[in-house]
Amino acid sequence: MTDSFPRHWMADQQRSGHSLCLILDSENERDIRQLLLNSSQFEQYVSVYEGTDIADLADAGPFIFTLDQPGDGRIDQLLKHPQRDWGWLASLQKGDLPKLIKHWHERLLIGMRPHQALYRFHDNRVLARALEQLSAETYPPYLGPAVSVCYWDGADWKTANNPAPDSYPVPSDPLWLRTPVHPSQANEILRINAHRYLLAEHVKAYADLAELHDPDVWLRDRLSQADAWGWHEPQQLEFLLVQSLQAPAYTLAAHWQVRAGETPAEHFERVYVLRGVMP
Numbered sequence: 001m002t003d004s005f006p007r008h009w010m011a012d013q014q015r016s017g018h019s020l021c022l023i024l025d026s027e028n029e030r031d032i033r034q035l036l037l038n039s040s041q042f043e044q045y046v047s048v049y050e051g052t053d054i055a056d057l058a059d060a061g062p063f064i065f066t067l068d069q070p071g072d073g074r075i076d077q078l079l080k081h082p083q084r085d086w087g088w089l090a091s092l093q094k095g096d097l098p099k100l101i102k103h104w105h106e107r108l109l110i111g112m113r114p115h116q117a118l119y120r121f122h123d124n125r126v127l128a129r130a131l132e133q134l135s136a137e138t139y140p141p142y143l144g145p146a147v148s149v150c151y152w153d154g155a156d157w158k159t160a161n162n163p164a165p166d167s168y169p170v171p172s173d174p175l176w177l178r179t180p181v182h183p184s185q186a187n188e189i190l191r192i193n194a195h196r197y198l199l200a201e202h203v204k205a206y207a208d209l210a211e212l213h214d215p216d217v218w219l220r221d222r223l224s225q226a227d228a229w230g231w232h233e234p235q236q237l238e239f240l241l242v243q244s245l246q247a248p249a250y251t252l253a254a255h256w257q258v259r260a261g262e263t264p265a266e267h268f269e270r271v272y273v274l275r276g277v278m279p
Helices: 004-015 030-038 055-060 073-080 097-105 124-133 183-201 203-210 215-229 234-246 264-274
Strands: 019-024 045-047 063-067 087-092 146-152 157-161
Touching: 004 019, 004 087, 004 146, 004 157, 019 030, 019 073, 019 097, 030 063, 030 073, 055 183, 063 097, 087 097, 087 124, 124 146, 124 157, 183 203, 183 215, 183 234, 203 215, 203 234, 215 234, 215 264, 234 264
Parallel strands: none
Antiparallel strands: 019 063, 019 087, 045 063, 087 146, 146 157
């Protein structure tokens, strides 16, 4: 797959006097991240989640790297394989990286405690979906200090130019949050939020689990089970996760299985009542 489009965009932006940066999905591109970390100066990268309420997710969260040259060979594999959905590119006015970090820090969490969701701004699919729904005049509060962005929309490379790059307060009703969420993105957001919850409220039990199981695999399995049972409410998910952590050998007893003709609500009510009666 050709990388000429993003390379030309990068060259045009640099000729216009702008800085180039890479917004990288760190969790899925650890080898590239390590390459960039090993070959960048300290001031040339930022772990976006560091210093926020979700700092515990920093290692799996996005990093932003500044790039000196449009032909930077360190990102060859990213540009040649955009279908890996590794993130996107942005250009900034010189010295505006701190403004960009602050901009996304203010937009990371959606909703009110204790059921806040995490906005995956670094996912090119999320960015593409938002920009598709927004009109150009409504880009500024979303893109903030970014002058221009270049991203893969799932089928082709696209760019979007910000008509008024600057710092903006978060609107009371952000237009980009009205964008329909793809099911795969909803599942990823749910997994991340469940992980955050267990780290915050049940860290010892979660750490003990890690001695026997891969926590990520275990968590995905629990969430798949909740989906199969039709348990989608926060109370139901929390109950399943906590009880699974506390179950002998992390295996739920036989009475947890759904019965014939039982609705999700009836199923939940039955096992919720029985939790204090049966081992």
